[in-house]
Amino acid sequence: MSNPWILGLTGGIGSGKSAAAQHFIDLGVHLVDADHAARWVVEPGRPALEHIVERFGPQVLQADGHLNRAALRQLIFEDAEQRHWLESLLHPLIGNEIRDYLAKATSPYAILVSPLLIESGQKQMTQRVLVVDAPEHLQVQRTMQRDQSPEEQVRAILKVQASREERLRHADDVLLNDRDAAWLRSEVERLHRFYLTLNGGRS
Template sequence: MSKMIIGLTGGIGSGKTAVSDRFAAHGISIVDADVISRVVVEPGRPALEKIRDHFGTDILLEDGNLDRAQLRQKIFSSPTDKQWLESLLHPLIAEETLRQLSEAQSPYAIYVSPLLVESNQKGFCQRLLVVDVSEETQLQRTIARDSNDAEQVKRIIASQASREQRLALADDIIVNDSDLKSLHEKVDAMHQSYLALV
């Protein structure tokens, strides 16, 4: 197991994946809550059957996979459905997360989750790294990436911890307001400082 686990978080559209990809390029083990959340709802998994029973068969795509865009729309317009889904998935995600973190072999590991601040997931981590951007940037990037309308993106942003809450808890901050080259340089410097800590 890695000697230190760094929690990596940031709001939707902040660039968490670009940051974690750069850490991975340095040979660092990445455990990603979004990837795990997709694994636990794969066809054949009990969670997917429960989701289908709860929301109906139209929540599935033709190939039997979960229609994540439709599910996102449903849960962000119904707090009750969101709560039901979280109570189903969070324990499964936590279990798989702990399994993957225990197998990490790099000097330190990165645990990526958009909900580190809002949930008890920060208990997995010794440090918290926040990727920070303005809300306007979050909005523009997410609309461009996911083809979501602005109102839905605003609802997602509102459902996450505020920028101020994340920054207040951060041990380390990467401001992602420039180009990819600049972001890579910031991650490279952070990688060196983490190696010095372990």
């Protein structure tokens, strides 16, 4: 059996990429989420966590030995050098974790879901890119409803993510998620049927 090809799935906050990803899982597609991989690499007992504690001290740990993300975020947020150190430690480990997980796929194609697919360079692991897209006003509205966040906060997050134009420039396929949940499901099913006809992610 040939190795599955890899589809990169990305989209801005509130675009509906998690809902789209879940529909692909329901259709039997093997999927790994880069955010989950980022959490796995810093679990207690993993070398990355030991390196982080060596560098920043025990204040970056919670009482149960897990990483205190908020404390770490505060330490690196204003210090570009520390942030680069952390990224150069974690990005290769996250990449390995993702590759190992994708290598276990038995579906004809597998999916890497990553909000930072373009920005992080994870796009290089994929043969094709699907962008879940939504008009900005919808992204803001959905995120405010989901996270109970104020509008300014949502707009600040949008500013640090790749722009909509930048993401679309890298897209092989675009799923415009500007209607209801049933529409999203039917679009995922349509794309899935198309992806099953592709060889190595290309028609």
